[in-house]
Amino acid sequence: xxxxxxxxxxxxxxxxxxxxxxxxxxxxxxxxxxxxxxxxxxxxxxxxxxxxxxxxxxxxxxxxxxxxxxxxxxxxxxxxxxxxxxxxxxxxxxxxxxxxxxxxxxxxxxxxxxxxxxxxxxxxxxxxxxxxxxxxxxxxxxxxxxxxxxxxxxxxxxxxxxxxxxxxxxxxxxxxxxxxxxxxxxxxxxxxxxxxxxxxxxxxxxxxxxxxxxxxxxxxxxxxxxxxxxxxxxxxxxxxxxxxxxxxxxxxxxxxxxxxxxxxxxxxxxxxxxxxxxxxxxxxxxxxxxxxxxxxxxxxxxxxxxxxxxxxxxxxxxxxxxxxxxxxxxxxxxxxxxxxxxxxxxxxxxxxxxxxxxxxxxxxxxxxxxxxxxxxxxxxxxxxxxxxxxxxxxxxxxxxxxxxxxxxx
Numbered sequence: 001x002x003x004x005x006x007x008x009x010x011x012x013x014x015x016x017x018x019x020x021x022x023x024x025x026x027x028x029x030x031x032x033x034x035x036x037x038x039x040x041x042x043x044x045x046x047x048x049x050x051x052x053x054x055x056x057x058x059x060x061x062x063x064x065x066x067x068x069x070x071x072x073x074x075x076x077x078x079x080x081x082x083x084x085x086x087x088x089x090x091x092x093x094x095x096x097x098x099x100x101x102x103x104x105x106x107x108x109x110x111x112x113x114x115x116x117x118x119x120x121x122x123x124x125x126x127x128x129x130x131x132x133x134x135x136x137x138x139x140x141x142x143x144x145x146x147x148x149x150x151x152x153x154x155x156x157x158x159x160x161x162x163x164x165x166x167x168x169x170x171x172x173x174x175x176x177x178x179x180x181x182x183x184x185x186x187x188x189x190x191x192x193x194x195x196x197x198x199x200x201x202x203x204x205x206x207x208x209x210x211x212x213x214x215x216x217x218x219x220x221x222x223x224x225x226x227x228x229x230x231x232x233x234x235x236x237x238x239x240x241x242x243x244x245x246x247x248x249x250x251x252x253x254x255x256x257x258x259x260x261x262x263x264x265x266x267x268x269x270x271x272x273x274x275x276x277x278x279x280x281x282x283x284x285x286x287x288x289x290x291x292x293x294x295x296x297x298x299x300x301x302x303x304x305x306x307x308x309x310x311x312x313x314x315x316x317x318x319x320x321x322x323x324x325x326x327x328x329x330x331x332x333x334x335x336x337x338x339x340x341x342x343x344x345x346x347x348x349x350x351x352x353x354x355x356x357x358x359x360x361x362x363x364x365x366x367x368x369x370x371x372x373x374x375x376x377x378x379x380x381x382x383x384x385x386x387x388x389x390x391x392x393x394x395x396x397x398x399x400x401x402x403x404x405x406x407x408x409x
Contacts, residue, residue, distance in 0.1 A: 007184070008128050008184065008185060008186060009128060009129055009137060011181045011182075011184035011185060012124070012125070012128060012181075012182075012185060013140065013141060013144060014178075014181050015075070015079070015178040015179070015181035015182045016121060016141060016144065016145060016148075016178075017144050017145070017147075017148045017178075018174045018175070018177050018178035018181070019079065019082070019117070019121075019174070019175060019178040020145050020148035020149055020152065021148045021151065021152045021155065021174055022082065022086070022152075022171045022174040022175045022178070023082075023114070023152070024148065024149045024152025024153055024156070025152045025153070025155055025156035025159070025167070025170070025171060025174075026086070026089075026110070026156075026171055027047065027051075027153070027156075028152070028153045028156035028157065028160070029156050029159075029160060029167045029168065029171075030047055030089070030103070030107065031044050031047055032160055033093060033098070033165070034047065034098070034100075034103070037098045037100075038098075038100070043100070046104060047107060050104055050107035050108045050110070050111050051107070051110070051111040051114065052111070052346055053108070053111060054108065054111040054112040054114070054115040055111070055114070055115045055118070055342065055343060055346050056343065056346075056347075057115075058112065058115045058116075059115065059119075059339040059340065059342070059343040060202065060204075060205075060336075060339070062115045062116045062119055062335075062339050063119055063204045063335045063336030063337070063338065063339030063340065064335070064336060065116060065335070066116070066119045066120045066123050066334070066335025066336070066338065066339065067123075067332060067333060067334065067335035067336055068335075070187060070188060071120045071123055071124040071127070071188065071335070072124070072182060072183075072185045072186070072187055072188065074116055074117070074120040075117065075120050075121060075124070075179075075182040075185070076179050076182045076183055077116075078113045078114070078116055078117035078120070078179075079117075079175055079176070079178050079179020079180075079182055080176075080179050081109065081110075081112075081113040082110060082113050082114075082117075082175040082179075083172050083175040083176045083179060084109075085106050085107075085109050085110040085113070086168050086169075086171040086172040086175055087168075087172050088102075088106045089103065089106055089168045089171075090165065090166075090168035090169050090171075090172065092106070093165040093168060094165055118338070118339075118342045119335050119336075119338035119339040119341075119342055120335065120338075122322075122326070122334075122338040122341070122342070123326075123334035123335045123337075123338045124185070124188075125137060125138070125141065125326065126326045126327070126331070126334065127188050127331070128185060128186065131327060131397050131400050132272070132397065134323055134326060134327065134396075135267070135272060135273065135319065135323045135396050136267070136268045138319055138322050138323045138326070139264045139265075139267035139268040139315075139319045140264065140265075140268045142260070142264050142315060142318055142319060142322070143260065143261050143263075143264025143265050143267075143268065143315070144264075146257050146260045146261050146264065146311075146315075147257070147261050149257065150254060150257040150258075150261075203333055203336055204333055204335070204336025204337045204338075204339060204340050205336075205340055207329065207330075207333050207336070207337055208337055208340050208341075211328060211329075212387075212389045212390070213324055213325075213328040213389070213390060213393075213399045214324070214325055214328050214329060214337065216383065216386075216387035216390045217321040217324045217325050217328075217390070218321075218325065218340070218341055218344050219344075220280075220284065220317075220321065220379070220383050220387075221317070221318075221321060221344065221345065221348060222344045222345075222347070222348045223348075223379045223383075224284060224287065224288075224376050224379050224380070225345075225348040225349060225352045226348050226351055226352045226355060227352075227355075227372050227375035227376050227379060228287070228288060228291045228352075228372040228373060228375065228376035229348075229349070229352030229353060229355075229356055229372070230291060230294060230307075230310070230356065230369055230372065231253070231256070231353065231356075232352075232353035232354075232356045232357050233356050233357070233360055233365050233368065233369065234249060234252050234253055235249060236360060236365045237252075237294075237303070237365055238252060240365065241298055241365065241366065242298065242299075242300055242303060244300060248300065251304065252303070252304065252307060255304050255307035255308045255310075255311065256307050256308070256310050256311030256314070257311055258308060258311065259307070259308040259309060259310065259311030259312035259313075259314075259315070260311040260312060260314060260315040260318075261315075262312065263311070263312040263313075263315040263316060264315050264319070267315070267316065267319050272395060272396065272397070273320070273395070273396060274394055274395060275394055276320055276324075276393050276394065276395065276396050277390050277391040277392055277393035277394075278391060279316070279320065280316075280317060280320045280321065280390070280391075281380055281383065281384045281391060283313045283314075283316035283317045283320070284313075284317055284376070284379070284380040284383070285377070285380050286309065286313040287310060287313040287314055287317060287376065287380075288373055288376035288377045288379075288380055289309075289373075290306045290307070290309040290310040290313060291306075291310065291369060291372055291373040291376055292370070292373035292377075293305075293306040293309070294306035294307060294310065294369060295366055295369035295370045295372075295373055296370075320396065323396050324390075324393075324396060324399050325337065325338075325341055327396060327397065327399050327400040327401065328399045328400070328401055329401060330401050356368060356369075356372070359371065
């Protein structure tokens, strides 16, 4: 990678970190202040709804926009909009009585900006790094994003104790700086497709369901997270199984992120992966095994180890699948395909938590996680048999779409 390419990637990475920090800190701060004001837990559900609803409604439109307008411009505009949202929240919080309609409107605007930001930030990465460096770039980006998501809530807690409502001005600074860093990215020429109409608008969905690499990469993540996610049940295991306090619960929640960060940094230093398809399914099998180990453990250190492996194995899977999705997708479709991918990720995370909570209410936490582990093993084995082309893949770059040879900066 050239010095200019390194500078561009560092600017992109710095912007992604700052935007992730701001977003993760917002969730903690707004939840804290709203619950203090209303005492109604349903307000916390509405905070999550305001974030996911725009993605569900706009994923077709946002993907089309990312494929037809400069991605750099979209990222800068989204950073600017998020800064305005944080300014609005900072001003609203200092009015005495909180205006819930005003606050939820601002959160809806924030979710709308994220609906465009997420696919744009994914789709632009292959444009600013070479295909050979892309797997490492994905690993570095994933590791730093996970770190930001872990440190963000901690930072929010410190700021809430220190400056309380002034926390939102810190978010303004983070988002504005992130948007400014996106200005350092090169202005890339967009090859606008000539097609028009509904079929063109739905091109991302059609491509996902027709490609033998992209479809399994997205669907494996969807089903294994739906089946095996344990994060929503950590408080239940902390109280009823491990009998630990809230401090230890925080450590439990941090272990998957720590495993992901360590593995992401390791992947960034390793040479290009070989036998990537087999490695993907091995990682999914280890992920399922970590769920089984967590379900069977009633010893804290073993549960923490299982959660660390859970995060590390997931990072390997995410790195391989994310790289394959970007490489196997034509640049003219990356925005729409990335929007579909982000929708699948959002739905799988939310529905995975809902599945875990609903089933645990009937079967209990241990039986629920055991069932999830069994389903995760089934998905891994079944996916390996059904998606034989993915399993047989050697180098990640073997999946690269021929149309993408000249799109990286």
